[in-house]
Amino acid sequence: MTEDAAANGRAQPARTGRVLAPLALAQFICSFAGSNMNVMINDISHDLDTTVQGVQVAITVFLLVMAALMIPGGKATDRFGRKRCFLVGLVVYGIGAVLSAAAPGLGVLILGNSIFEGVGTALLIPPVYILTTLLFTDLTSRARAFGVIMAAGGVGAAAGPLIGGLITSGISWRAAFVFQALVIALIIALSRTITDPLxxxxxRHFDVRGAVLSAGGLVLVVMGILAADNNLGLMLGLLAAGLLVLAWFVHWIRSEERAGREPLLSTSLFRDRTxxxxxxxxxxxxxxxxxxxxxxxxxxxxxxxxxxxxxGVIFTAATLGVLASSLAAERLAKRLPQRTLIxxxxxxAIVGIxxxxxxxAGTPNPWAFAPGLLLIGLGLGVMLTPSVNVVQSAFPxxxxxxxxxxxxxxxxxxxxFGTAIAGTILVANLTKNAYAAAMATLALGALAGLVTATRLPRGGPTGPAPANLPPQPPAAR
Structure with missing residues (x-):
């Protein structure tokens, strides 16, 4: 090996690390934001003179804004650039974190945490996955990169209660939002090493009506779930309205394609069974x-x-589970098909529940939660990365x-859905039976995921490489 080749070989891991670090940190902090408030429920409700239901609404609206705007956010990257959307999203998120830290009441907390942080996340997360797919072109390196990013996301979600609990007990729940703002500043500084390959x-056409219809339909569906414990008629009405709006959205994107215009989502995305x-x-x-x-x-x-x-300390078991299985993810991916891992x-996870x-149910000992949380963490760490790789690698x-x-x-x-459905069951009747009912509902969701996973195609250790993986020329505008 020549000196230049050796130097290039040594530089490659460093360059890879510099690119992955801000992307993985971004996924970490967004997942952290989705779970760390769970341990602040009492502190926030007392400090802001609100209720457990009020804090649940703030958490759910944050997740809902992300879900509703993620599709338009992903589409915007084509028009404005992946790195630009990533940086704008970070700035919007940082503003939301600062607003949340200074919130005098629930309204400002929802504005900062649920709206600003939700919008920021919807702008910055799609570029994380697009840039990873474009910068890591072969299936092995892409699987490794997604492994790092999904491990960061899983650890952020699982460790959110522990880190949030330590900060809340040691300083204040407001300091947890200051922590988020500081991490965002660090990510912005590290992002200088990222280059947009396209x-x-x-x-590029942006389908505004499609964006409004998709977001509106999702919002109505989740609002219907949240209304379940108050008014059955309202719940059914909102769910029906949401499904009608989503049906309108599907009709709209099909009509856009027939007219030769680019819709928010191509219907071809839903033609790949895997x-x-x-x-x-x-x-x-x-x-x-x-x-x-x-x-x-x-x-x-x-x-x-x-x-x-x-x-937060009790949740350490789930964090350790995610960490252990995530660290082993690359070795497992070389030996086992993605289908088997999922x-x-x-x-x-089902056994853990x-x-x-x-x-x-059998003991008041708090450590009775640890074995189940550990198993759930292990299960999640094993399957998060292969599920993402299966989807991202299926398209050019x-x-x-x-x-x-x-x-x-x-x-x-x-x-x-997880927060809204389980939260609605639990908050409506805070008893041991309600806890068991909420967890059993989550087990049904996991069982549906298991049945779906058995229908994935069999393949080699890294799964079947899709025929359309190599770069394709841009689609006709």
Missing amino acids: PPDPD SNLGLITQNAQWLLLMGTSFTVATYLQVVRGYDAIET IAGFAL GVLIALV ENQQGEISGLSRSISNLGST
Whole structure:
């Protein structure tokens, strides 16, 4: 090996690390934001003179804004550029974190955390996955990069309660938002090393009506779920309205394609069976992760009377589970098909829920939560990366903006459903039975994910490389 080649070989991991660091940190802080508030429920409700339901609304609206705007956010990257959207999203998110830290009441907290941070996340997360797909061109390096990013996301969601609990108990719940703002500043500084491999296309059509219809339909559906504990008629009305708006959205994008215009989403995204199945597994995984986090944290604080740090420490078991399986993800991916890893992950998580319900019902000991949370964490760490890789690798680079937005929207919709459904069951009747009912509902979601995973095609250790993986020429505008 020549000196130049050796130097290049040494430089490659460093360059890869410099590119991955801000992308992984971005996924970490957004996942952290989705779960760390779960351990602040009592502190925030007392400080802002609100209720547990009020804090649940703030958490759910944050997840909902992300899910509703992720598809338009992914599409915007084609027109304005991936790095530009990433940086704008970081700035908007940072403003939201500062507003939340200074919030005098629930309204400002919702504005900062739920709206600004939600919009910022919808702008910055799609570029994370698009840039990863474009910068890591072979399936092995892409799987490794997604492994790092998904591990960061899983750890952020699982460790959110612990880190949030430590900050809340040691300083204040407001300091947790200051922590987010500081991490955002660090990511902006690190992002100087990222280069956008494709130029923005200012003339690219942006489907405004499609964006409004998709977002409006998702908002109505989730609002219907949140209304379940108050008014059955209102719930059914909102759900029906949401489904009608989403049907209108599907009709609209088909009519746009027939007219030769570019819709918000191409219907071709839904013609790939493997990708469709992968999207369903992603939805189920995040429903399980965020639903478990909210249910267990709320039960520990409101029913058991634990403070933020005690609640966070109990969640260490889930964090360790995600870390352990994420660190082994690359070795597992070389030996086992992606389908097998996803199936194994769901199976572990379902067993974990069963253990969580059985042990908690049998003893008041807080450490009875640990075995079940550990198993759920192990399962999630095993399957998060392969599900993303299955979906992203199924499409060429000219569709990465669309599929990244759709993929993240589906995942965040799962997070929203998990918090809304389990939270509605739990908050409506804060008892041991309600806790078991909420966890059992999450188990049904995980079971649906398991059944879906069994229908994924069999393949080699890294899964079958899609025929359309190499870069394609840009689609006709």
